[in-house]
Amino acid sequence: MANFQLHKQVNKQVLRHLAILAGAIAISIAFSLVLFQRILHPGIWNMLLLTFIQLELFMYLGNRFFKSVDPDAPGAIRKTIIRLVLFYFTVLLIASALFLALFAWHFWRGGAPFSEFIPSLMHAELRSFLTAAGIGFALGALFFFYTQWADTVKRMQKLKEEKLIFQYETLKTQVNPHFLFNSLNTLSSLVSSNPGLSEEFIQKLSAVYRYVLENQEKDLVPLAAEMEFVKDFFYLQKIRDGEKIELKIDFEDMGSAKIIPVSLQMLVENAIKHNVATRKEPLLITIHFEGMDKLVVRNDLRQRMQLAASSKIGLKNLNERCRLILNREVETQETADEFIVKVPLKLNDLGK
Numbered sequence: 001m002a003n004f005q006l007h008k009q010v011n012k013q014v015l016r017h018l019a020i021l022a023g024a025i026a027i028s029i030a031f032s033l034v035l036f037q038r039i040l041h042p043g044i045w046n047m048l049l050l051t052f053i054q055l056e057l058f059m060y061l062g063n064r065f066f067k068s069v070d071p072d073a074p075g076a077i078r079k080t081i082i083r084l085v086l087f088y089f090t091v092l093l094i095a096s097a098l099f100l101a102l103f104a105w106h107f108w109r110g111g112a113p114f115s116e117f118i119p120s121l122m123h124a125e126l127r128s129f130l131t132a133a134g135i136g137f138a139l140g141a142l143f144f145f146y147t148q149w150a151d152t153v154k155r156m157q158k159l160k161e162e163k164l165i166f167q168y169e170t171l172k173t174q175v176n177p178h179f180l181f182n183s184l185n186t187l188s189s190l191v192s193s194n195p196g197l198s199e200e201f202i203q204k205l206s207a208v209y210r211y212v213l214e215n216q217e218k219d220l221v222p223l224a225a226e227m228e229f230v231k232d233f234f235y236l237q238k239i240r241d242g243e244k245i246e247l248k249i250d251f252e253d254m255g256s257a258k259i260i261p262v263s264l265q266m267l268v269e270n271a272i273k274h275n276v277a278t279r280k281e282p283l284l285i286t287i288h289f290e291g292m293d294k295l296v297v298r299n300d301l302r303q304r305m306q307l308a309a310s311s312k313i314g315l316k317n318l319n320e321r322c323r324l325i326l327n328r329e330v331e332t333q334e335t336a337d338e339f340i341v342k343v344p345l346k347l348n349d350l351g352k
Contacts, residue, residue, distance in 0.1 A: 023055055053098070061090060159324045186240045201239060204232045212262060219325050220258040220346055223295070227254065230264045230287075237272055244277040250288035258346040260321055264297060266314050267341050271299035293347055294331075298340040315341070 183205055190198035211229040215221050227249070234247045247268070268285055277283035285299045319330040322344050331342035 017056075021052060057094065061087060061094075155324065182240055183236060186236075190239070197239070201236065204235050207232045208236065215261040218261055219321075221261040223254045223257040223259050223345065226259050226261065226264055227287075229262075230268055233265050234268060241272070241277060243279045243282055245272060245283045246285065248284065248286045250286060256348045258348065259295065259343060260318060260325065263318050263343055264295070266318065267297040267343075270314065271297075271339070274303055275300060276302040276304055290342060293345050294342045295345055296340060296342050298338050301334065301337055301339045318343075 187198055187201055187205070190201055208229065211225070211232070215225075231247075234245075237245060238247075264287065271285050272283065275283050281302070283300050283302070285297065287295065287297050290296045315330065315332070323329050326344050326346055328344040330344070333340040333342075
């Protein structure tokens with residue numbers, strides 16, 4: 001599988017270079033026809049080499065300039081325009097340097113006196129260079145905005161697909177027979193032994209399902225709402241497991257931070273499901289901030305031996321949604337004693 005991916009990547013690189021070479025040939029032929037009225041002019045080979053080098057260099061610079069642009073971030077259009085202007089300015093400087101170097105080489109090879117360098121440059125070559133640069137920039141701008149539009153369409157399509165997957169996974173969670181069975185069993189015992197607590201249990205169970213139904217189609221929800229949902233969910237688990245599990249929340253002020261819906265609940269549920277918890281050694285789950293834009297969920301690592309290895313589909317799905325919606329990824333870390341997940345947040349109040 002790894003070899004297949006490597007060959008695929010190599011093939012893509014080869015095709016990219018061949019496409020650049022084909023473009024250089026087409027541009028060189030077009031300018032040879034315009035400048036010399038024939039294709040097979042002696043200067044076409046130098047023109048072809050120079051064009052190929054410039055295209056390779058400019059493709060590399062384009063990837064470097066626009067690789068880290070987040071189209072969903074506030075001010076993305078302004079940042080993109082600024083980078084586009086800087087990119088064109090850099091390209092113009094490099095193209096001018098290459099043009100001057102090539103012209104100087106031809107000029108001195110012809111044995112002309114230095115005093116004629118500037119007049120000859122202004123008279124014979126500069127107009128053609130500026131015309132070519134203008135045409136190149138116009139074509140480059142069209143290509144750039146087309147690729148940005150195509151990338152946005154692809155990104156939105158991908159997001160729709162991931163949202164459908166998330167909705168399906170959420171729907172399965174809603175009708176999870178295991179969760180319902182445990183909740184109804186707990187409720188059944190409470191009705192006879194503690195009617196007051198059973199009423200509160202019903203209210204929390206109703207709040208959990210209402211939250212899922214109301215937010216399953218949203219990309220982001222306020223962190224404060226997600227935390228209330230997690231507390232309600234943990235309350236139901238706590239009634240069933242008692243002193244075997246503990247939840248520690250090391251913050252109060254959440255500001256206007258937003259998070260992927262049902263993300264923290266999934267991490268808390270996974271921690272309870274995949275780890276051993278006893279009254280003697282309760283399972284501790286801690287939620288806290290790291291910096292201002294990450295929320296950390298960490299739990300004691302005491303994996304259940306009887307369970308099959310986890311496929312981590314839920315975690316992979318969460319990571320993909322964070323990457324698509326926030327342009328950031330979930331970080332995971334496993335030590336000898338803990339499993340740690342860091343979930344990115346969107347901070348509206350900081351303009352992020």
